[in-house]
Amino acid sequence: MALINLLSSLPDTYKPALITSSTAILGAFIGAIVAQYLSHRLTLKRERIKHLGEIYYKLFSPIVFEIYSYIDIRTHFRRGHDINPDVSEDLIFSQIFNHVESNLMYASPKLKKAFHEVKKSKYSFDGSGFMTQINELLFLLTILEDLYSLESDLKIYDEENINGLINNKIYLIIWALILYISSDESQALEVVKYKWLLDDAKLNEKSYKFIKKQYGFFILTEQKNKKNTFSASNFIQFIKNELIIKQEDKEMFDEIIQNNIEVLD
Known part of the structure; x- marks a missing residue:
């Protein structure tokens, strides 16, 4: 004024x-x-x-390609022929696990939880015999999920590396779900080793998010009483119909499932 x-x-x-x-x-x-x-x-x-x-x-950075190697070795289609017999995937997993333990200060709360689920399995029995293995796969999946989120901020990967990251996330969540369905590690591996049937064009972030939301909630969360309950047969059909393109590959996938696991809802 x-x-x-x-x-x-x-x-x-x-x-x-x-x-x-x-x-x-x-x-x-x-x-x-x-x-x-x-x-x-x-x-x-x-x-x-x-x-x-x-x-x-x-x-x-020190473990991302170790995770890829672990997935490739465990699920290799011609492991007995192409993988050296002295290679130990258990040793690779231990190295990954120990590295995360030494760097927990940098881990997200989600990764810390996944880490402790694996840690807990070393001194407690889950009663099923396969949930420990699922927890190990989810531990690796959480690492890759956090890496994907981090990369979206840093922009340090080229398209090839991003695709590799997404592909391995999809392999892990499919592997974990197949393991849950089969309740047997060897049977699950007999299915997952045919991951080469999956079409590269379908292995994208959109597919990963759909699998995680529609089916993965059952093993990724404690929502086992969720209204849209997990359907093993629907999940198997999703893989065949949405992730496999060629008709002959679809037929091969059907045969692999029939010969290895009993799909019950």
Whole structure:
């Protein structure tokens, strides 16, 4: 109000100059505030990216290809012919597990929970004989899920690496669900080793999210009494109808299922 009164009391010849100077001062003040705000946001963003980069290089980078190797070795179609007999997937898993344990400070709450589920299985009996193995697969899956989320911020992977990451997430969740259906590790592996029947074009993030939401909730959460209950036969049909393209491959998949596991809902 005082400024308005001052402006009113001034001669008309001085008013334009005062308005111009006041506007310039106000503009400079606002500009300084905006610049400081943007600088602060940029600093925070740089610090966040730096922190995420540290998580990647400390936690994920040393083990991501070990996880891929573990999946490939355990589910290799011609393991007896193509994999060296002295290779131990159990040793690879132990190395992955021990690395995460040594770097738990960088792990998400979800990964810590998956880690402790595996840890707990070392001193407690689950009663089924196969839930321990499922927990190990879900532990690896959680690592890859967190890595995928981290990569979406860091943008450090090319298309080939992103596709490889998504493919291995799909292999793991299918493997875990087949293992649950069969209740037997050797039978599940007899199915999962034919993962090469799956069409690469269908192995995408959209398919992964659908599998996780529609079927994976049964093993990923405690929602076993959920209204849309898990259907083993529906899951098997989804793999055949949605992830396999060629008719001869669909027929082969049917035969593999019939020869190895009993699908009961």
